[in-house]
Amino acid sequence: MSDRALRSIVVVGGGTAGWMAAAVLSRFLPPPQTSITLVESEDIGTVGVGEATVPLIRHFNALLGFDERQFVAETHGTFKLGIEFVGWGRPGAVHFHGFGDFGEPIDGVSPHHHWLRLRQLGDLEPIDDWSFPYAAARRGRFAANDDDLFSAPYRYAFHFDAALYARKLRTYAEQAGVKRIEGRIVDVALSGDTGFIQSVTTSGGVEVSGDFFVDCSGFQGLLIEQALKTGYVDWSHWLPADRAVVVPTSLAGPPNPFTRSTALEAGWQWRIPLQHREGNGYVYSSRFTSDERARDVLLANLCGQPLAEPRVLRFTTGHRRKFWNRNCLAVGLAAGFMEPLESTSIQLIQTAIARLIEFLPDRTFDPAIAAEYNRVTANEFARIRDFLIAHYHPSQREEPLWDYCRGMAIPDSLAHKLEVWQACGRVPLLSEESHQEPSWVAVLLGNGLIPRRHDPIVDRLSPEQLTALMQRRRAAIAEAADAMPLHQYYIDRNCRMPT
Template sequence: MNEHSIRNVVIVGGGTAGWMAAAALSRYLDNGYTQTSLIESEDIGTIGVGEATIPPLVNFNAMLGIDEDEFLAATKGTFKLGIEFVNWGQIGHRYFHPFGNYGHDLQGVHFHQLYLRERSQRVMQDISAWSITAVASSLGRCARPGPETRPPLSGMTHAFHFDASLYAAYLRSYAERLGVRRIEGKIVETRLRGEDGFVEAVTLDNGRTIEGDLFIDCSGFRGLLIEQDLETGYEDWTHWLPCDRALAVPSTYDGQPDPFTRSTAHGSGWQWRIPLQHRMGNGLVYSSAHISDDDAAQLLLDNLEGEQLADPRALSFTTGRRLLAWNKNVVALGLASGFVEPLESTSIHLIQAGIARLLALFPDKRFSPIERDEYNQQIQNLFEDVRDFVILHYWANRRTDSDFWKSCAAMELPDSLQRKIDLWRSKARIFRENAELFARTSWVAVMLGQGILPESYDPIADALDEQKVAAALEQMRLANLQAAERLPSHGEFLAEILGHRRRSEPELPEFIF
């Protein structure tokens, strides 16, 4: 510690973002001199719409030393192996975006290039047959590979569905055990430092003043500090992502929980379906310019699979990002930093990524512009990567049944996305740039799933012997199928975890290894 060390971190707002930040800071700032406080009011509700995640959350929980089985029990969680998209290419069509990889590369040639070469010569099954997570999902099966697991089960990559409010409560307990101080109250005034406009303190409705060196704004869309006080500004992406409303409602369901999220496109948006242990999470994301709120609510309720358990909760939003995620001595996380609709379950990951980068660039009281600029550039890149991937789903639709979908297909794309599409259309080439979130498998899944077919494949694939490649692809396909058929159902696997019974690895055919 020195005179410039951060002594007081103040998190404004609880919910998922606030308590994720508090948990991480309590773990990594356990230095004997930095105190983390979190201000929240029980009178201010949290949104908690997102209940589906992507695989990096596994690393976040592991970073905190959280036991995965305990976490699943506490949050009523289930496993997620990918996302099924229904009616996105055209009505009646569906495809699967799996976690993990398709097959494996051969002699340095990417698997999807070999698949496309084979597909150009003969009828092939959908590429999902070469993903262990996609095959397992189609059978309703699930498992979690251990350190000694061999292919193809070692390729089982998972994320989670969970109750976001229970996750926040779980992390609150974790953070408070490690010394985070929770302060009840509403902020009614912010005191800015005269010489540079930094936030010095906030005053609560009970008159109490909380001073801080670093403030983390987790106050939701309103951006209490980052926008209302610092007037940071917001970049609006509605012209690319026109949905601006969401409704969420829980329902009952019978039978086994599917190990995947389902996204079903409707005439003016899409509906999510997220199975938890105790209920089904449902929601509708839609464009208010194309359907009324009342009709949207009716559409959602008409498409529930079980009994409605509560009234729909409404949310209005503007897709986009804060111009600076870190401004002066305020860092915005969660909805305060921006919002990309939950189509690919990225909301919680954007929180996690912001926390990770803050820890990597953690400042002192001098707040170096170099650190702030690097943080802001990385967060901007991440938001734009996610934006482009989500736009792809809308633009690549082939539906002509509504003005909404026709306008999405006709939009002018960001240059960054157009470049990716052009490279794919030519010879199916995909390059992962910088710290881009979505890997090759994700882009291949959506490109092929929504009918963007390349003119050719990479000519380097022709260097491999056709018969050997065909045999290798068939062995990979059969290995996935036979391995998945030996797995327990998702419900059975969860029951064993929740019952604290240790599962032995299933016996698999020898040739798979």
């Protein structure tokens, strides 16, 4: 161990972010070589709505050695093949963002170009018909695609109870040597020379010192903002939703293997199925509706029976001006907030932790390391921001929120993407993109943004050849999806929650 290596790391805050950080740190910096302490208070509740994920979570769980079926059972989870968007492009419209592409390229050309030409020939079936995740999702079917029988090119993620996941992570971390201290932080001591954090003190009088601090304290940002005064980049002019009313409900039927997002008058509603309940929420802009109206709209659109009183969460979309400031790294909601439209909250926790391991400092804290971390992370947030705006901006819904989003000036990076897309049906990808071309294709076409032309190489096929080829692809996808077991059956056979 180097004389300059970190000797002690303090994680402030538990929940999903805190215990994910503690678990991975204990995996790569095993105690007692490095002392890892997590400070949290049971009196402070968690947001508790981050129950939908993206496929990257499977890599995180594999890193920690979690058995997938056991993990799903213990967290009362279900499987997720993508997101169904209802009413986004216009009222009544439905499209699907699946975790997979639209099939192999044909003559080196992405298949959505062939779909564009097919559309010109009069076939108006949605692009979703060439998505295997959609074919399985609409049939309510699922199987892990590492089974020999189901080896189609698709990925999947999970819906799960975030509190149960945090509990599982805590067990892992504590068994690895992480020390947990109960208590609310009441004081943060800074060095008079460097401004670095020296220690935190709990309401019980326990002082915890450290070389490096990971702030997982949620929206309040106890360390990164309240102590270090880092500042915040506000994106609410581009993403005006600033509140969510949330409520759990009873199950209203077998769980779907997808998240549903339904556009409403001042935002959108999510529906996330677990094995024992459903998570529901209405993300909205307080500029275009009231809390009371939002609550009433959510309750009127529930499928199951409410299991608790609805509660309102307030947030500002954006991120800290620095994610890493001095000897403090903000992770999770302490770092920033992106509305959960594409289930990126836990993804951003995961990538933040992975990036910390990649740029792990020593006690000299070379500022070049933090600067590079901040540059890359800011790019990641900006790419997700653009992807979220692209759900709102093209919409033809005629309500005040949607009129605002359609008419607003958008970031230059997104304007460039849309300009190239409309000119030739291609998506220029930038550094630190979370969503690759098939995801953009699903969202842009689903919202009715049709390019002016397709790749001219597609025209080498005669109309008859193209139609026959695409019909064969569509039929093969449907046949493979029909062969899969029902989602509920797969859960019952492989990963049923404990009774």
